[in-house]
Amino acid sequence: MIFLIIAVAVVLFVSNKLPVVVVAMAVGLSLWATGILPLGDALAGYGDPAVMFIATLFVVSAALEKTGVTAWAGQLLIEKAGEDSRARLLVLTMALGALLTAIISLNGAIAALLPVVVVMAVRLKRHSSQLLMPLVFAAHAGSMLALTGSPVNVLVSEASQDVGYGGFGFFEFALVGVPLLIGTMAIIVLFGEKLLPFRNGASMPADFSRHAQTLIEQYGLSSGVFRLRVRAASPLAGKGRDAVAGLKAEHGLEFVTMLDGKTGMPLRREAMAEGDYLILKGDADAAARFAASAHLALREEGDAAEGAETLFNRSSGLAEVVIPPRSGLIGTKAFAGMVTESGDLIILAISRGGVEVEGPDAELQAGDTLLLQGTWRALDERLADPDVLVVNAPELVRRQAVPMGPGAKPAVVILLAMVAMLATGIVPPAVAGMLAAGAVVLSAIMNVEQAYRAINWTTVIMVAAMMPLSTAMDRTGAAQLLAEYLVSAVGDLGPYALLAGLFLLTAVLGQLISNTATALIVIPIGIAAAKVLGVSPDPVLMSTAIAAAAAFLTPIATPTNLMVMQPGGYAFGDYWKLGLPLMIWFFIVAVFFVPLVWRF
Numbered sequence: 001m002i003f004l005i006i007a008v009a010v011v012l013f014v015s016n017k018l019p020v021v022v023v024a025m026a027v028g029l030s031l032w033a034t035g036i037l038p039l040g041d042a043l044a045g046y047g048d049p050a051v052m053f054i055a056t057l058f059v060v061s062a063a064l065e066k067t068g069v070t071a072w073a074g075q076l077l078i079e080k081a082g083e084d085s086r087a088r089l090l091v092l093t094m095a096l097g098a099l100l101t102a103i104i105s106l107n108g109a110i111a112a113l114l115p116v117v118v119v120m121a122v123r124l125k126r127h128s129s130q131l132l133m134p135l136v137f138a139a140h141a142g143s144m145l146a147l148t149g150s151p152v153n154v155l156v157s158e159a160s161q162d163v164g165y166g167g168f169g170f171f172e173f174a175l176v177g178v179p180l181l182i183g184t185m186a187i188i189v190l191f192g193e194k195l196l197p198f199r200n201g202a203s204m205p206a207d208f209s210r211h212a213q214t215l216i217e218q219y220g221l222s223s224g225v226f227r228l229r230v231r232a233a234s235p236l237a238g239k240g241r242d243a244v245a246g247l248k249a250e251h252g253l254e255f256v257t258m259l260d261g262k263t264g265m266p267l268r269r270e271a272m273a274e275g276d277y278l279i280l281k282g283d284a285d286a287a288a289r290f291a292a293s294a295h296l297a298l299r300e301e302g303d304a305a306e307g308a309e310t311l312f313n314r315s316s317g318l319a320e321v322v323i324p325p326r327s328g329l330i331g332t333k334a335f336a337g338m339v340t341e342s343g344d345l346i347i348l349a350i351s352r353g354g355v356e357v358e359g360p361d362a363e364l365q366a367g368d369t370l371l372l373q374g375t376w377r378a379l380d381e382r383l384a385d386p387d388v389l390v391v392n393a394p395e396l397v398r399r400q401a402v403p404m405g406p407g408a409k410p411a412v413v414i415l416l417a418m419v420a421m422l423a424t425g426i427v428p429p430a431v432a433g434m435l436a437a438g439a440v441v442l443s444a445i446m447n448v449e450q451a452y453r454a455i456n457w458t459t460v461i462m463v464a465a466m467m468p469l470s471t472a473m474d475r476t477g478a479a480q481l482l483a484e485y486l487v488s489a490v491g492d493l494g495p496y497a498l499l500a501g502l503f504l505l506t507a508v509l510g511q512l513i514s515n516t517a518t519a520l521i522v523i524p525i526g527i528a529a530a531k532v533l534g535v536s537p538d539p540v541l542m543s544t545a546i547a548a549a550a551a552f553l554t555p556i557a558t559p560t561n562l563m564v565m566q567p568g569g570y571a572f573g574d575y576w577k578l579g580l581p582l583m584i585w586f587f588i589v590a591v592f593f594v595p596l597v598w599r600f
Contacts, residue, residue, distance in 0.1 A: 002478040005469075009023055024465035027465060029042065043468070045465060053432075054151045060436050062451075063407070068405035069404065072404045073100065097135045101149055110135070110560040114564065129569050132564040133192075145173060146177070147422060155516070159470075160537060187582055188582075191581065195581075197569070220349070225256070229275065229276070251282070252282055253282035259277040268343050314402060317374075318373050321389060327366065329364050336350060345373065345379070348372065349371040352365065380395060417435075417436065466516075473524040486498065486525065489501065498530075499543045499591045502543060503546070503547040505525075507587075511551060516548075526541060526543075539599070546589060550582070552579025
């Protein structure tokens with residue numbers, strides 16, 4: 001009955017007729033319905049500490065992406081890579097992908113780096129197909145650098161603990177991860193150019209690295225922009241916006257906005273105070289005369305980049321919105337410098353048909369575009385209004401254009417604290433993950449709803465639902481039976497042949513179904529086979545983890561393989577050409593190197 005359940009599950013996984021979570025949940029329910037496991041055991045995976053730990057890793061990963069830590073790493077990569085050396089570009093790209101994967105898992109790292117690498121390909125005029133598959137395959141190797149690199153690592157470590165062998169340390173995986181990564185890099189650098197196609201995706205993403213400068217230039221704010229700081233002796237201190245209402249008539253200067261001197265955000269107080277800023281546009285001599293007469297400290301934003309830094313930075317940003325047909329804002333009066341009804345956004349400019357709309361009595365029409373400025377939080381919250389259409393989502397812009405944004409330092413501290421707890425083992429991995437995820441929410445990096453959305457529930461539920469299968473295979477003797485068949489098949493060839501057989505089984509299944517689901521099927525077989533041969537299960541489990549990571553031959557082997565297919569312009573048959581030599585290298589490490597570190 002166990003073998004029938006597994007066979008049906010594998011067929012359903014491969015056919016992709018049903019969602020994988022439905023198939024996985026059906027496996028657990030089938031174990032109960034057939035009387036193989038009681039209901040408590042059939043559902044025990046949902047309360048397993050390993051499942052909780054995997055879920056928390058998604059939250060920490062999303063926090064690093066949301067705060068711009070990964071964007072900072074990507075920009076650093078572009079700076080260091082240069083334009084000339086293909087080998088240096090590949091090595092740095094693969095190293096960054098591998099290191100991020102080790103910390104925040106494969107899916108999180110590729111999701112964060114994919115837009116960075118595609119934009120890098122656009123900037124450096126290189127084919128994205130030459131960069132994206134190397135990034136993903138190196139990340140597969142990087143998943144073997146630490147416990148957090150993959151759910152499979154957590155599963156094999158827990159399996160080792162369950163049979164009394166103590167599990168694997170946080171960085172113990174690096175003993176095989178480093179050779180895997182070095183070999184992967186060498187193969188890709190030496191042979192990748194010939195084995196990979198020269199293509200780009202059908203549609204390449206926008207490059208938002210100069211987004212602020214582009215908007216400022218488009219709306220005529222790129223030159224003659226001045227930032228004037230209110231001094232204590234200024235007659236404007238304690239005055240409201242009416243005090244600068246006649247600037248254009250009296251001084252020929254155009255009012256842009258007012259910023260809070262302490263926060264750099266749009267001024268929400270009625271009156272200006274010492275340290276606040278006036279942002280004006282106009283002639284330099286006129287700005288200097290006005291600054292002298294009003295006792296203001298003058299700073300000219302000399303070019304678009306400096307002007308952009310004033311309006312677009314870690315705390316605040318810019319967004320462009322369009323008034324759609326049937327919007328409730330049509331007919332509303334608006335003008336440049338106006339604060340929106342919410343009080344936390346400022347209209348910097350209004351454009352109609354490419355021409356700036358001036359005057360305090362202009363009424364908004366369908367098709368008008370508005371340039372808004374405010375805090376990132378305000379832009380995220382207010383622009384969900386159905387009365388406006390956002391041209392580029394602030395969240396997407398911020399992730400590319402504002403590296404190390406708000407909350408970046410707390411996110412890095414939380415990550416380092418979690419890694420320290422995992423490396424020292426002072427608390428169980430699930431506790432370390434829960435503490436880190438809780439800290440992300442308590443530090444306001446993400447709210448509870450965002451944390452929920454950050455979790456890849458397909459992975460979490462699949463792992464939880466499939467875990468009882470290992471229990472069932474052990475209790476019914478199915479794992480023991482398969483192990484005996486496997487041992488008899490390898491005959492007198494010994495444990496090395498066992499590792500080779502398990503590697504091939506895991507690797508073949510892993511090209512067709514999730515490597516996590518594959519590991520959950522193979523782990524009990526490997527442990528039982530090790531017991532039959534009278535050898536330690538640790539080399540068997542580590543070899544299984546390596547085989548699960550060798551998901552190179554098809555785009556459906558892992559979600560990350562599929563993620564790069566469209567932006568890289570890959571065909572189904574492109575994967576095995578580079579994947580096969582990499583799989584051979586993983587086989588060598590799994591079968592011949594692993595026993596040198598973890599003795600039989």
